[in-house]
Amino acid sequence: MRKLILLVAIVLSGSYFLNAFAQKQGLEIGDKAPEIAFPSPEGNTVALSSLKNKLVLIDFWGTWCAPCVKEQPELAKLYKKYKNTSFRNGKGFEIYGVSLDAKEENWKNGIKTLNISWIQVSDLKFWRSPVAKTYNIQELPYNLLLNGNGTILAKNLHGSELEKMIIRFMK
Amino acid sequence: MKTKISIFLLVAFATSVLAFSHFSSPGVPEPWTTQQLLNPADLAKTLNNPSAPQPIVYSVGMQAIIKNSIEIGPAMMKENLNSLKSKLEKLPKNSNIVIYCGCCPFERCPNVRPAMELLKTMQFTNYKLLNLPQNIKVDWIDHGYPLSE
Numbered sequence: 001m002r003k004l005i006l007l008v009a010i011v012l013s014g015s016y017f018l019n020a021f022a023q024k025q026g027l028e029i030g031d032k033a034p035e036i037a038f039p040s041p042e043g044n045t046v047a048l049s050s051l052k053n054k055l056v057l058i059d060f061w062g063t064w065c066a067p068c069v070k071e072q073p074e075l076a077k078l079y080k081k082y083k084n085t086s087f088r089n090g091k092g093f094e095i096y097g098v099s100l101d102a103k104e105e106n107w108k109n110g111i112k113t114l115n116i117s118w119i120q121v122s123d124l125k126f127w128r129s130p131v132a133k134t135y136n137i138q139e140l141p142y143n144l145l146l147n148g149n150g151t152i153l154a155k156n157l158h159g160s161e162l163e164k165m166i167i168r169f170m171k
Numbered sequence: 172m173k174t175k176i177s178i179f180l181l182v183a184f185a186t187s188v189l190a191f192s193h194f195s196s197p198g199v200p201e202p203w204t205t206q207q208l209l210n211p212a213d214l215a216k217t218l219n220n221p222s223a224p225q226p227i228v229y230s231v232g233m234q235a236i237i238k239n240s241i242e243i244g245p246a247m248m249k250e251n252l253n254s255l256k257s258k259l260e261k262l263p264k265n266s267n268i269v270i271y272c273g274c275c276p277f278e279r280c281p282n283v284r285p286a287m288e289l290l291k292t293m294q295f296t297n298y299k300l301l302n303l304p305q306n307i308k309v310d311w312i313d314h315g316y317p318l319s320e
Contacts, residue, residue, distance in 0.1 A: 127273065
């Protein structure tokens with residue numbers, strides 16, 4: 001009988017933890033950002049982890065996403081302003097643009113037309129890209145701000161809210 | 172190359188103008204009725220049952236992600252809308268047709284309205300819009316519904 005009670009207790013607590021785990025969707029502030037390693041327009045794989053020791057904004061976007069396209073000039077301003085700034089946990093600010101484009105031509109033309117000078121990568125898999133799942137992306141645009149260790153500092157901030165957050169982490 | 176860039180510019184411009192202006196203006200009726208919205212679970216069930224009568228499914232967005240669907244390309248571009256038109260011209264008016272895009276929430280999607288308007292104008296009688304209110308990832312892929320190879 002005792003064994004049975006113990007068994008029931010183990011099963012119940014196990015299912016409780018599994019359930020708690022399943023309910024935790026996506027990534028939270030303080031979590032480590034999972035690795036992304038996709039090709040750049042030139043065909044070189046650029047890993048997110050190669051940007052250690054910098055403040056990094058992961059910008060999930062697509063040339064087919066109107067609000068994303070509209071945001072690029074704002075990101076360009078932030079990039080220009082802060083790329084050489086020293087932060088509490090990193091030297092310099094970098095943007096890691098991950099496009100959910102489907103067509104290489106649209107993606108490359110978009111980068112050219114919008115004059116984007118920061119890192120751009122894409123696996124050209126549209127919403128089927130594995131990052132849409134690992135980062136639990138619900139809608140574009142979506143972004144994450146990471147510190148020099150790749151830990152998430154902020155989620156989905158735009159405009160002045162994003163700049164305020166960048167300033168908060170300045171040395 | 173220059174043409175390609177100017178096409179991109181035009182598309183980007185049109186998308187932003189349209190997305191932020193008349194897309195789902197209050198008071199302007201959508202070119203579909205509530206009855207014409209097809210529940211993704213119902214389409215998934217049909218696609219998973221090969222003995223059921225299959226609809227003709229057109230992707231009017233970026234990529235034909237749904238199993239057995241036909242890629243038209245973004246219907247906001249005239250050339251793609253024309254290609255849809257020429258395909259439709261060969262079909263009987265009572266064909267079972269499903270349209271989907273799934274890039275963005277309906278109110279921001281530049282592709283579903285031109286396609287649905289075309290079917291209406293061509294007087295088709297049995298066409299549906301796949302109800303992907305958020306996008307194809309959240310409302311289709313995340314549910315494990317059938318995907319193209």
